[in-house]
Amino acid sequence: MSTSAQEIENLIAQDYKQGFVTEIEVETFPPGLDEEVIAKLSKIKNEPDFMLEYRLKAFRHWQTMKEPNWAQLNIEPIDYQSISYYSAPKKKGDGPQSLDEVDPELLETYKKLGIPLDEQERLAGVAVDAVFDSVSVATTFKGKLKDAGVIFCPISEALQEHPELVKQYLGTVVPETDNFFAALNAAVFTDGSFVYIPKGVRCPMELSTYFRINAANTGQFERTLIIADADSHVSYLEGCTAPMRDENQLHAAVVELVLMDNAEIKYSTVQNWYPGDENGVGGIYNFVTKRAECRGHNSKVSWTQVETGSAITWKYPSCVLLGDNSIGEFYSVALTNNYQQADTGTKMIHIGKNTRSTIISKGISAGKAQNTYRGLVKVGKGAENARNYTQCDSLLVGDKCGAHTFPYIEVKQPSAQVEHEATTSKISEDQLFFCQQRGLSAEDAVSMIVNGFCKEVFKELPMEFAVEAQALLGISLEGSVG
Amino acid sequence: MLNIENLHVNVGDKIILKGLNLQIKPGEVHAIMGPNGAGKSTLSHVLSGKAGYTITQGKVTYAGQDLLDMDPELRAREGVFLAFQYPVEIPGVSNIYLLKAALNAIRKHQGLDEVDAMDFLTLVKDKIKLLQMDEKFLYRAVNDGFSGGEKKRNEILQAAILEPKLCILDETDSGLDIDALKVVANGINSLRTEERSFLMITHYQRMLDYIKPDFVHVLADGKIVKSGGPELALELEAKGYQWVEEKVA
Numbered sequence: 116m117s118t119s120a121q122e123i124e125n126l127i128a129q130d131y132k133q134g135f136v137t138e139i140e141v142e143t144f145p146p147g148l149d150e151e152v153i154a155k156l157s158k159i160k161n162e163p164d165f166m167l168e169y170r171l172k173a174f175r176h177w178q179t180m181k182e183p184n185w186a187q188l189n190i191e192p193i194d195y196q197s198i199s200y201y202s203a204p205k206k207k208g209d210g211p212q213s214l215d216e217v218d219p220e221l222l223e224t225y226k227k228l229g230i231p232l233d234e235q236e237r238l239a240g241v242a243v244d245a246v247f248d249s250v251s252v253a254t255t256f257k258g259k260l261k262d263a264g265v266i267f268c269p270i271s272e273a274l275q276e277h278p279e280l281v282k283q284y285l286g287t288v289v290p291e292t293d294n295f296f297a298a299l300n301a302a303v304f305t306d307g308s309f310v311y312i313p314k315g316v317r318c319p320m321e322l323s324t325y326f327r328i329n330a331a332n333t334g335q336f337e338r339t340l341i342i343a344d345a346d347s348h349v350s351y352l353e354g355c356t357a358p359m360r361d362e363n364q365l366h367a368a369v370v371e372l373v374l375m376d377n378a379e380i381k382y383s384t385v386q387n388w389y390p391g392d393e394n395g396v397g398g399i400y401n402f403v404t405k406r407a408e409c410r411g412h413n414s415k416v417s418w419t420q421v422e423t424g425s426a427i428t429w430k431y432p433s434c435v436l437l438g439d440n441s442i443g444e445f446y447s448v449a450l451t452n453n454y455q456q457a458d459t460g461t462k463m464i465h466i467g468k469n470t471r472s473t474i475i476s477k478g479i480s481a482g483k484a485q486n487t488y489r490g491l492v493k494v495g496k497g498a499e500n501a502r503n504y505t506q507c508d509s510l511l512v513g514d515k516c517g518a519h520t521f522p523y524i525e526v527k528q529p530s531a532q533v534e535h536e537a538t539t540s541k542i543s544e545d546q547l548f549f550c551q552q553r554g555l556s557a558e559d560a561v562s563m564i565v566n567g568f569c570k571e572v573f574k575e576l577p578m579e580f581a582v583e584a585q586a587l588l589g590i591s592l593e594g595s596v597g
Numbered sequence: 598m599l600n601i602e603n604l605h606v607n608v609g610d611k612i613i614l615k616g617l618n619l620q621i622k623p624g625e626v627h628a629i630m631g632p633n634g635a636g637k638s639t640l641s642h643v644l645s646g647k648a649g650y651t652i653t654q655g656k657v658t659y660a661g662q663d664l665l666d667m668d669p670e671l672r673a674r675e676g677v678f679l680a681f682q683y684p685v686e687i688p689g690v691s692n693i694y695l696l697k698a699a700l701n702a703i704r705k706h707q708g709l710d711e712v713d714a715m716d717f718l719t720l721v722k723d724k725i726k727l728l729q730m731d732e733k734f735l736y737r738a739v740n741d742g743f744s745g746g747e748k749k750r751n752e753i754l755q756a757a758i759l760e761p762k763l764c765i766l767d768e769t770d771s772g773l774d775i776d777a778l779k780v781v782a783n784g785i786n787s788l789r790t791e792e793r794s795f796l797m798i799t800h801y802q803r804m805l806d807y808i809k810p811d812f813v814h815v816l817a818d819g820k821i822v823k824s825g826g827p828e829l830a831l832e833l834e835a836k837g838y839q840w841v842e843e844k845v846a
Contacts, residue, residue, distance in 0.1 A: 540688075544648065549685045552645050553699035553755065554673040554706070563698060567689025567738065 134359030134389060137224045137329050141248070143202040146332065148195055150174065153302055156201055160271050160305075163278045173291035173301030180295045186429055186458035187487040187519055191363065193400070198365060200303045202248040202333040221247060225325065242267055244308045244324045246337060251306045256320060263319050265349075266311040270338050273309035280311055284342055288371035288408045288435070296367040296429075297404040300336045304369065307337035312347035312378075321577055323352035328388070328399065334365040341371070343378035345411060350381040350577055355388050355424070359397065363426060368403045376411030376438065381419070383576050388424035393482075395454025398426025405432035409441035409467075417444040418461065419575045426455060431489065433462035436470035436498075443472040446572040450565075451484035451516070460490035460521075465501035465531070474505040477569050480516035487519040494531040501528060507537040510568050512561070598623050598794050599644075599664075599763055604655035606636075606643055613639045615819035616655070621763070626795040628805055630830065631816035632838040637798045638682060640816070641767040644796075645679040646672050660762070673699075674706035676762030680752040680769050687739040692751065695739050696721060696758055703759060724757040728784045746777035753784040764788065766797045770804040782807030802834035815841045 144152060153174055157167040182193075204218060225245055242256035244267065251269030260267050266277060273281050291301035308324040328335045343349055355366075366388060372380050382405075391398025401424070407416040418432040434443025445461035463472035472492065480486040486509065494501045509518035520537050542564055550560030566573070573581050599621040606614040613636045621627055631637050643650050644657065646669030657664040664672060687695070701711045712720075725732060728750045740748050749769055756764055766785070770778055785808055789795070797810065805813070805827065813829040814821045815838070823829065823841050833841065 543685070545685045546687055548647050548669065549681065549687070550695070550699075551669040552673050552679050552681075553695065553759065554670055554702035555698055556670050556702070559698065559702070563690055563695070564687060567687060567691075567694075570689045 131359060131389060133356035133387065137220055139218065139220045139329070140205040141202050142205050143333065144199050146197050146199045148174075148198070148200055148303065152200055156303065156305070159201070160274070162271075162274050163282075165278075165282055166274060169286065169291065170302050173298050174303075176292050177295065177298035177302055180298055182295050186489070187485065187521075188427055188429065188456050188458050190400070190427060193363075193365060195299075197332070199333040200336070201305060202329075203305075204247060221245075221253070224327065224329075225253075242320050242322050244269060244322075246306050246308075246324060246326045248305075248327070248329050248333060248335060251308075259319070260322075264313045264316050265318050266309065267322050268309055270307045270309040270340060271305075273340075277309075277311070280342070281309065281340065284340060284371070284373055285338075286371075288373060288406050289369050289404050294404060296402040297369050300338060300367050300369040300404070303334075304336045304338035307339040307368070308341075309339075310341040310349065310351065312341075312343045312349045314344045314375075315346045316344075317347065318349040321350050321352060323354065326353065326355040328356075328364060328366065332362065332364075334367065336366075337368045339368070339370040340373075341380060341382070342373045343375065343380050343414075345375040346377045347375075348379045350383070352383045352385070352577060354385050359389050359392070363391075363398060363400055365400045366402070366425075368405075370403070370405040370432075372405075372407035372416060374407065374409045374411060374414035374416055374438075374441075377413045378411060379415045379417075380407065381417045381577075382407070382432075384418075384420040384422070385576075386420065386422045386424050386428070389426075390424045390455050391426040391453065393453045395426070395483075398455070399424065401425035401428045401430065403428075403430035405430060406435065406462075407433070407443070408435045409438050409443065409470075411441070412438040412467070413440045414438050415442040415444075417446070417575065419446040419572065420448070420459075421569075421572070421576070422447070422449040422457060422459060425457075428455075428457040428459055430459050431461055431491075433464065434472060435464045435466065436472065436501075437466045438470075439467040440469045441467055442470070444575075445472075445474045445476070445490075446575045447476045448479070448569045448572045449477070449486055449488075450479040451481070451486045453482040453484060455482075455484045456487075457485070458487040458489055460488045462491040463493070463503055465492075465494040465498040465503070465528075468497065468499045468501075470498055470501045472503045474503070474507075475571050476505075476507045477572055478507075478509045478518055479512065479565055479568065480509065480518050481512035483515045485517045485519070487521065489521045489523075491523040491525070492533055492535075493524075494526040494528050494533065496527045498528050499530050501531040503531075503533045505533075505535045507535070508568070509537075509539040510565065511539065511541045512565075598625075598660065599796075600658040602656050602658075604640075604643070604657065605653045606639055607651040607653055608639070608649060613650075613819055614643070617816070617820055619814065619821060621794045621796060623762075623794055624789075624791045625812065626789070626797065626808065626810045628797045628799060628810040628813045628830065629816050629821075630799060630802075630813060630833060630838075632842070633800075635816045636819045637816055638767055641679055641682075641765050641796075641798055644672075644765055645669060645677060670702070671706075673759075673761075674703050678756050678759060678761030678764050680749075680756060680764065680766045682767040682769075682771065684740050684748040684752055686741045686743075688741050690739050691736050692739050693721065693735040696735075696755065699755070699759060721758060724754055727757060727787055728754050729780050730754065745772035746774065746781075749773055749777070749781055750784070753781055753788075756788060757784065762793060764793065764795045766795065766799075768798055768800065770799055770801065778803070779807060802830045805830045817842050
């Protein structure tokens with residue numbers, strides 16, 4: 116009559132609503148990677164010479180590296196020569212100068228994804244950079260932002276318009292030698308967003324980038340660079356989706372944030388890449404390096420992520436707290452279902468005095484999925500009075516999934532305070548029955564319990580995204596009672 | 598309202614109910630008393646649709662429908678309410694959120710629109726006074742960190758808002774001190790109407806001092822072995838369950 120343990124699992128059936136393919140003429144490089152491909156890529160983007168040198172340096176270093184294997188993940192070997200490193204919708208003439216000239220197919224794609232780009236229907240108060248496979252296809256509200264002195268554009272455009280800024284900051288937070296996937300990204304990244312907030316400016320609207328993988332057999336290598344100069348403030352959001360395909364696709368991104376004195380960046384992610392089907396076929400490999408460097412005193416960076424997609428997620432958005440009194444925060448919800456795997460967490464590196472960090476991680480595991488929290492809290496010798504609070508909660512749905520927690524703590528400063536709390540719980544049959552006895556369907560009950568579990572993280576998301584994130588969990592948990 | 602005929606229930610291989618008969622008419626208050634292990638809680642679980650029970654014989658009709666054929670949420674939406682003996686905790690989900698979601702699920706089933714946010718707040722604040730609860734309870738997670746008495750009050754608050762047709766109270770008096778018992782009993786009494794029926798399951802007479810039943814039944818060894826008026830409860834209190842069991846044997 117009511118819901119048994121096995122049936123609870125059936126409640127978490129996936130219904131991936133962004134799995135469609137856009138039929139559009141594209142220009143795609145043949146699969147394979149060598150120095151020639153990189154040179155061609157740099158040329159097609161008309162990049163300044165320093166970029167090609169940077170890419171080649173990264174590529175040469177990458178060739179000496181091995182894939183990392185510390186994570187609690189089963190990864191089928193990736194053949195890097197079978198991937199195409201560039202795919203872009205064919206440009207008509209010189210490419211779109213304004214939104215009116217953007218291919219209607221692309222506008223339609225984003226509209227279907229709930230991201231209207233055309234003038235009449237734009238999201239109020241949110242500027243969007245739309246990245247489609249390897250290129251940015253549109254950026255909204257550029258004029259309004261320019262008036263405020265804010266630069267928000269595709270990084271490829273920043274390389275044309277503001278090469279000195281890119282050169283000054285690119286690779287300074289995540290060097291091209293940092294790790295295997297970061298090195299690969301540095302060699303072949305195609306597009307992403309560039310943001311510069313000048314001194315004393317509070318960005319007048321939310322900035323967001325919507326990443327879409329469309330082409331088959333391509334990798335998406337995006338690069339985002341955000342610089343918040345002294346006394347500035349910005350809130351940035353990113354969303355990601357991809358079509359349903361049987362092959363795994365690689366997404367290896369690098370995000371660098373630079374914060375000067377008193378600057379604040381709030382970086383929110385709702386990651387909903389295609390997770391693969393219920394048998395674990397297909398899905399995106401999401402291998403991402405995200406790092407923020409609080410260079411200035413009293414600066415504050417806050418990462419909030421809701422990870423529901425991808426076959427495999429490997430990412431640890433980190434904060435390097437260099438400036439005295441700087442603050443790092445990490446709020447994460449990672450939901451894995453079916454055969455999805457996630458190994459995610461953060462690194463808080465305390466270097467400056469009185470630096471503080473907070474980590475709130477909520478992992479939800481269903482089906483046969485494995486969900487791992489991996490986090491490092493490091494307090495250097497000079498980080499007097501550094502403080503960290505970590506809370507790691509895991510929720511299991513059904514009895515075939517797994518939750519793992521690997522906290523690493525290294526403290527070299529005696530005045531530091533580091534706290535770690537962890538819990539693991541399971542949605543119980545009694546909880547479900549109680550909700551059903553009050554008139555709720557089992558699906559709604561699971562969704563309500565999961566949303567309740569994630570509340571501390573959702574309240575950190577900007578309003579528009581909090582609603583989307585809740586709906587997303589609702590969709591991921593949609594299904595029928597067995 | 599509710600008609601239970603010859604109900605036989607197993608849990609695994611164990612036979613718990615062995616031919617239980619009971620009829621409840623609209624507006625009636627029935628008390629079921631009995632020793633531990635007689636099958637009192639099993640009865641409340643079977644009526645509300647909890648998993649894990651096998652019905653081997655008999656039938657239960659509720660408002661003309663086959664109750665045992667309905668999913669638990671459908672029973673709830675049709676007006677069957679169980680006040681749990683051990684209310685569960687749901688961390689992170691606020692009381693008010695659950696109340697609103699439950700009320701809307703029931704309203705939707707009745708073909709009504711979702712309740713207006715302001716109307717709902719007025720309704721809840723009105724009912725919460727009845728149970729002498731602080732408004733803070735509304736914003737705390739469901740039963741999370743509540744004392745035993747607070748949990749029981751919370752159950753009655755839910756009944757007051759969801760307005761069921763049949764209220765099953767499973768040992769609502771257990772774990773309450775005398776003051777809390779009075780508050781809960783007052784809350785329950787305020788819910789009594791000409792149409793609403795109650796099935797009260799309890800060990801002790803003391804609950805019945807505050808909520809006067811129309812009928813008292815003694816459940817022993819899976820059957821109702823004796824029925825009577827309120828005076829039966831007093832007799833039981835004086836003589837103990839052994840008295841009934843011996844008479845039956």
